[in-house]
Amino acid sequence: MDKYNRTKSAIDFYDDLAADYDNMTKFAQRLEKTKPLMEKWHSRFKFSSVLDAACGTGLHSCVLAQMGINTTGADISLQMLEKAKRNATQLGVKVEWIHSSMQDLQKHCSETFDVVFCLGNSLPHLLTKSDLENTLTNFAALLNNNGIFVAQLLNYERLLKNRERIINIARYEDQNIVRFYDFDQHLIQFNILTFRWMGEKVSHKLQSTPLFPYTKEEISDALLLQGFKKAEFYGGMNFESFNEDTSANLVVIGNI
Ligand SMILES: C[S@@+](CC[C@H](N)C(=O)[O-])C[C@H]1O[C@@H](n2cnc3c(N)ncnc32)[C@H](O)[C@@H]1O
The missing domain is CATH 3.40.50.150 (Vaccinia Virus protein VP39)
Structure with a gap:
């Protein structure tokens, strides 16, 4: 598959x-x-x-x-x-x-x-x-x-050469959002990690998709x-x- x-x-x-x-x-x-x-x-x-x-x-x-x-x-x-x-x-x-x-x-x-x-x-x-x-x-x-x-x-020439993993960090209301890459052989994995804060408690969600x-x-x-x-x-x-x-x-x- x-x-x-x-x-x-x-x-x-x-x-x-x-x-x-x-x-x-x-x-x-x-x-x-x-x-x-x-x-x-x-x-x-x-x-x-x-x-x-x-x-x-x-x-x-x-x-x-x-x-x-x-x-x-x-x-x-x-x-x-x-x-x-x-x-x-x-x-x-x-x-x-x-x-x-x-x-x-x-x-x-x-x-x-x-x-x-x-x-x-x-x-x-x-x-x-x-x-x-x-x-x-x-x-x-x-x-x-x-x-x-x-x-x-x-x-991507620059990103691949330097293996730059963190693409963007942002904050929206009670959320922190980190966009980052995993480097694979030919494709790279694009990930969005979202933290949602509720007072001292935090939940997270990770969403990923491949890119060429x-x-x-x-x-x-x-x-x-x-x-x-x-x-x-x-x-x-x-x-x-x-x-x-x-x-x-x-x-x-x-x-x-
Ligand atoms: C990063 S977003 C960019 C959206 C918009 N162009 C912008 O600048 O905000 C990428 C978009 O590409 C669409 N997309 C991904 N693969 C696609 C494909 N094969 N054909 C058409 N749209 C596609 C996604 O659904 C998504 O809306």
């Missing part, structure tokens, strides 16, 4: 996490930070339609819709999508929502887009190179002429193989230059 249970494990992981995801990731604060970033991307690439693949609870979709962009958000987890729909309603924006894996998106989309975004470290949920290649084939087919695919993930720690080289090769003309790399969504030893993020732009 597959030790990691692949995509099903990501569905279970996010279905389980959906109720807490926005508090854990500070949705309201991220929303404010994301607005100027998306404006920057819009003024550089002048897009009018976007597919937000692996949209989660809809942060980027909502910001893009607020900017008047024709936006579709898609995710494999129904619970995350439910939260996304509620967020859009609360913000008063219209987004088209699709329940689909990244690998199957073409089957579920009736239109094509100027940009396909895959943000928030979602690409590493594709656990095999063939999943990555299928996904990029789908994205390429869903892009308009001169469209771009944009992925933002952590800089894609490097710049692996993504570049896969993009070119799937018919993208070129790939550009940055160290963050502000177009910082990428340094494999120091950058926190890897941002990839694939041009079709």
Whole structure:
């Protein structure tokens, strides 16, 4: 049996996490930070339609819709999508929502887009190179002429080299949340350990899912193989230059 249970494990992981995801990731604060970033991307690439693949609870979709962009958000987890729909309603924006894996998106989309975004470290949920290649084939087919695919993930070159295990420590109300990795041979295990304090007493919950720690080289090769003309790399969504030893993020732009 597959030790990691692949995509099903990501569905279970996010279905389980959906109720807490926005508090854990500070949705309201991220929303404010994301607005100027998306404006920057819009003024550089002048897009009018976007597919937000692996949209989660809809942060980027909502910001893009607020900017008047024709936006579709898609995710494999129904619970995350439910939260996304509620967020859009609360913000008063219209987004088209699709329940689909990244690998199957073409089957579920009736239109094509100027940009396909895959943000928030979602690409590493594709656990095999063939999943990555299928996904990029789908994205390429869903892009308009001169469209771009944009992925933002952590800089795994740095994380793997330094064996950096602690990714983030956060506090929300009576909870402490530690996000950390276990390094395996090819995959890494992403863990979220939540402590909930009740006076002096504490309970804990550990949630885990596997990730594939894609490097710049692996993504570049896969993009070119799937018919993208070129790939550009940055160290963050502000177009910082990428340094494999120091950058926190890897941002990839694939041009079709
Ligand atoms: C870390 S969250 C990021 C969500 C969102 N993009 C953000 O920035 O907040 C990763 C998301 O990827 C989704 N996901 C995982 N594997 C997927 C797959 N194969 N196809 C589509 N979505 C997937 C999860 O359900 C989850 O919502």
